[in-house]
Amino acid sequence: MNRVLVVDDAPNSLSAMCGLLEMDGFDAVGAPGGQAALDALRAGRFDAVVTDLEMPGVHGLEVVRAAAAATVPVFVVSAYASSAVAARALELGAGAVLSKPLAYERLLDVLAAAMHPGRAK
Amino acid sequence: MYFRSLRRLVFLGLAATMALAATVILLWEVLFHTAGLVTGSLQWPYLLRGFSTSLLIAGFSAAFFWDARRRLDKEWEEIRQRKAALQELAQREDDSLGLAALSRALAHEIRGPLHAISLRAAMVRKAAQALPRSEVVVDLARTIEAEAARADAQLGSYVERAGDATRSLRRERVDLAGLLHVAAAELAPLAGARGVRVELPPEGSLGPVVGDPLLLQRALRVLVRGAVEAAPAGTAVGLRTSVSGGAVVLTLLEGRAEDAGALFGTAGDPAAARAALGLALVRDVARAHGGELVLAGAGTGSAITLRLPVGP
Numbered sequence: 001m002n003r004v005l006v007v008d009d010a011p012n013s014l015s016a017m018c019g020l021l022e023m024d025g026f027d028a029v030g031a032p033g034g035q036a037a038l039d040a041l042r043a044g045r046f047d048a049v050v051t052d053l054e055m056p057g058v059h060g061l062e063v064v065r066a067a068a069a070a071t072v073p074v075f076v077v078s079a080y081a082s083s084a085v086a087a088r089a090l091e092l093g094a095g096a097v098l099s100k101p102l103a104y105e106r107l108l109d110v111l112a113a114a115m116h117p118g119r120a121k
Numbered sequence: 122m123y124f125r126s127l128r129r130l131v132f133l134g135l136a137a138t139m140a141l142a143a144t145v146i147l148l149w150e151v152l153f154h155t156a157g158l159v160t161g162s163l164q165w166p167y168l169l170r171g172f173s174t175s176l177l178i179a180g181f182s183a184a185f186f187w188d189a190r191r192r193l194d195k196e197w198e199e200i201r202q203r204k205a206a207l208q209e210l211a212q213r214e215d216d217s218l219g220l221a222a223l224s225r226a227l228a229h230e231i232r233g234p235l236h237a238i239s240l241r242a243a244m245v246r247k248a249a250q251a252l253p254r255s256e257v258v259v260d261l262a263r264t265i266e267a268e269a270a271r272a273d274a275q276l277g278s279y280v281e282r283a284g285d286a287t288r289s290l291r292r293e294r295v296d297l298a299g300l301l302h303v304a305a306a307e308l309a310p311l312a313g314a315r316g317v318r319v320e321l322p323p324e325g326s327l328g329p330v331v332g333d334p335l336l337l338q339r340a341l342r343v344l345v346r347g348a349v350e351a352a353p354a355g356t357a358v359g360l361r362t363s364v365s366g367g368a369v370v371l372t373l374l375e376g377r378a379e380d381a382g383a384l385f386g387t388a389g390d391p392a393a394a395r396a397a398l399g400l401a402l403v404r405d406v407a408r409a410h411g412g413e414l415v416l417a418g419a420g421t422g423s424a425i426t427l428r429l430p431v432g433p
Contacts, residue, residue, distance in 0.1 A: 010233050010236075010237060012234075012237035012241075013233065013236050013237045013240060016237055016240035016241050016243075016244060017240055019244055020240060020243055020244055020247065023244065023247050023248070024247075054229070077236075079228070079229045079232035079233055079236065099232075099273075100232045100233065100235070100236035100273075101232060101235040101236040101238070101239040101240075101269045101270065101273050102236060102239065102240070103239075103266075103270070104239070104240060104243040
């Protein structure tokens with residue numbers, strides 16, 4: 001089962017995203033902030049990371065940097081991604097920058113492409 | 122302006138120097154002739170000539186001095202007024218930037234809950250799909266997701282408009298007919314899909330207008346898109362242009378809509394809210410250019426008229 005780390009400081013979004021991913025057969029682990037995400041990345045192995053950007057404390061770009069350094073595919077889902085921030089996230093190693101509100105199937109597509117390149121749509 | 126004032130300041134200095142020199146000469150004449158009077162060597166013709174020359178120079182210098190000072194005061198007052206106007210403009214720009222930042226922050230705050238709503242709706246949809254006779258629930262969930270996406274699009278439009286409000290309006294010569302052709306070319310796939318024909322004025326048929334090319338292009342795109350989306354299949358959207366009273370008049374005609382509002386969608390139409398917002402954008406752009414947007418034509422076909430000042 002693919003393990004996905006979901007990072008968002010909004011509890012409703014975090015639980016909904018984790019719930020949806022679990023419905024689709026992922027093992028979703030929620031982190032309610034950037035620091036929790038960095039701790040989780042150090043503690044365990046993940047097949048992908050989905051992170052928000054604007055969070056109190058550790059910024060999402062730090063999560064992107066850490067995940068990329070650990071060679072874990074990382075994707076940004078943000079409501080505030082200006083083109084400059086999106087470019088920075090991609091430069092740091094994000095595989096895609098998606099906008100909130102998210103069309104969930106779009107996230108599934110990018111996750112599938114990252115985890116199973118041969119089977120991607 | 123500033124150079125002119127500097128030149129005036131130099132003249133003022135020269136005038137003051139001349140007046141001072143004339144005063145010194147006058148004093149010298151007084152002393153010289155007083156001494157002559159005392160010693161008995163005074164020559165009256167020389168006395169009169171000296172006094173009259175000195176007084177003439179002093180008079181001219183004083184008149185020149187006062188005139189230069191009066192003009193300088195006037196120019197400095199003008200400079201003060203311009204400075205006040207610039208300060209006011211800077212303040213307005215600050216306010217506009219504040220509005221743009223507030224809009225972006227507000228959009229961020231609203232998109233968070235929209236995101237959660239959208240994800241929850243997706244959960245409901247996926248959960249319901251596993252149940253028998255779940256079509257109604259799935260449809261409802263899809264509607265919620267679509268409404269969240271629509272609200273997001275509206276937010277995007279508002280933020281974009283707030284961004285437009287912060288831009289300084291550029292003033293350039295703009296080929297309006299050329300922009301219309303660009304807008305029509307961009308929307309050709311949409312018009313083709315809807316079976317609507319777009320009739321344009323010939324390129325180069327209008328003189329330039331003075332305006333911001335980016336804003337005008339956006340306004341024209343909104344106008345043409347609104348008309349194409351509202352026009353029934355098989356009909357034509359006509360764009361007529363003319364020059365009248367120092368303004369370029371662009372009239373957009375769609376023959377079968379019952380009123381001008383219908384040209385931009387009606388209540389219940391998914392595009393209506395976006396279209397209304399678009400029309401507000403066109404109105405703002407027209408006003409920013411010293412022009413106007415007029416909706417007219419109830420009963421005789423719809424018309425939207427955009428007037429923009431003719432370029433030099």
